[in-house]
Amino acid sequence: MERIKQALERARIERLNREGGHDVVELASSPKRIDAPHTEPSARLVPRTQEVFWPSLNARRVVGGPEASALVDTYRVLRTQVLQRMTNAKMRTLGITSANPGEGKSLTAANLAISLAKKVPVLLVDADLRRPSIRQLFDLGPPTGLAEYLTGDNDIEECIFNPGIDMLNILPGGAPCINSSELLVSPKMLELVEALKRSDASRLIIFDLPPLLTADDALAFSPHVEAALLVVEEGKTTAAELERATELLQGTHLLGSVLNKSTQTHAAYYSYN
Ligand SMILES: Nc1ncnc2c1ncn2[C@@H]1O[C@H](COP(=O)(O)OP(=O)(O)OP(=O)(O)O)[C@@H](O)[C@H]1O
Ligand SMILES: [Mg+2]
Structure with missing residues (x-):
């Protein structure tokens, strides 16, 4: 975590340097001022460990613990394909989105992140700041998260x-x-993404994004992820919505689509471009 802090500080100084100004020169050449925030003695520097209770996660279809589940195998297939494609293209940031609300983005992001984390370091980021749900899916503690980091001094x-x-x-x-x-x-936010990427070159960052067609959040953020996965809900997402969502993601490398809530199998079914 200390490396994330250092990378954030570097990113901040680089940004200030880009923007110009006297303060910048002073900050960059003043180790005392740069180090000041890190020297505060604080237990907060330790990342919070909060072990999950699997039965409770399983009840929300979050899988990957000691239980046996056909869903685990399905996400393993998705993991392998995502990992191959991202590794080959040297990509480390993946946004998961869909056309409409409720099509299964957060559940896909959570289960894919769990499956990937058996192979590589993963950071799952809830980037749906309007309707965050990752905290609840994992039963995590008090509401301090990305929004508080971005708007406050956390x-x-x-x-x-x-x-x-x-x-x-x-x-x-x-x-x-x-x-x-x-x-x-x-x-x-953009500095945070860069700092997180820089602090661990082997880490994949999975962003659970809002739907593409109901707000501009996912579209606005999409240039800042290297790859995207589009979740499609069988029987709900229409062909026109899928086409529109794909068009909106044109600037981002679309890894493929995930056909979710499919009746063809008892779990989810994945298809790729
Ligand atoms: N494959 C699936 N099988 C059964 N239920 C599912 C599946 N995927 C998602 N669900 C259920 O559908 C609901 C919506 O899922 P989820 O929150 O993942 O969607 P979302 O696209 O992230 O929604 P939002 O747009 O509100 O963020 C949840 O109740 C979830 O448990
Ligand atoms: Mg969601």
């Missing part, structure tokens, strides 16, 4: 959880925000 370490699941860390959303799309593309 350290990032206060907001990231270690749920005790392999190499998974979680940055939940926090209290619901109205100005979510502005926050998602704010300099502080």
Whole structure:
């Protein structure tokens, strides 16, 4: 976590340097001032560990613990394909979105993140600041999350959880925000993404995004993820909505689509472009 703090500080200084100004020169050449925030003695620097209770997660269809489940195998197939494609293209950030609300983005993001975390370090970020749900899916503690980090003085370490699941860390959303799309593309958010990428070159960052067709959040943030997965709900997402959603993601590498709530299998079914 200390590496994340250092990377954030570097990103902040780089941004200030880009913007110009005297303060910048002074900050960059003043180790005392740069180090000041890190020297405060505080237990907050330790990431929060909060082990999950699997039966409770399973009740919400979050799988990957000691239980046997056909769903686990399905997500393993998805994991393998996502990992291959992202590794081959040297991509480390993945946004999960869909056309409409309720099509299964958050559940897909959660289960894919759990499955990936058996192989590589993963940070699952709830980037649906309007309707965050990752905290509730994992039964995580008090509402300090991405929204509080972006709007307040919280350290990032206060907001990231270690749920005790392999190499998974979680940055939940926090209290619901109205100005979510502005926050998602704010300099502080973009610096955070860069700092998180820089602090661990082997980490994949999975963003649970809002739906594409009901707000501009996912569209605004999509240039800042390298790859995207589009969740499609069988019998609900129409061909026209899927086409429109795909068009909106044109600037982002679309890894494929996930056919969710499919009646063809007892779990979910995945298809790729
Ligand atoms: N494959 C599935 N089988 C059965 N139920 C599912 C499946 N995927 C999601 N659900 C259920 O559908 C509901 C919506 O799922 P989820 O919250 O993941 O959707 P979402 O797209 O993230 O919604 P929102 O747009 O509100 O963020 C939840 O109750 C979830 O348990
Ligand atoms: Mg969701």
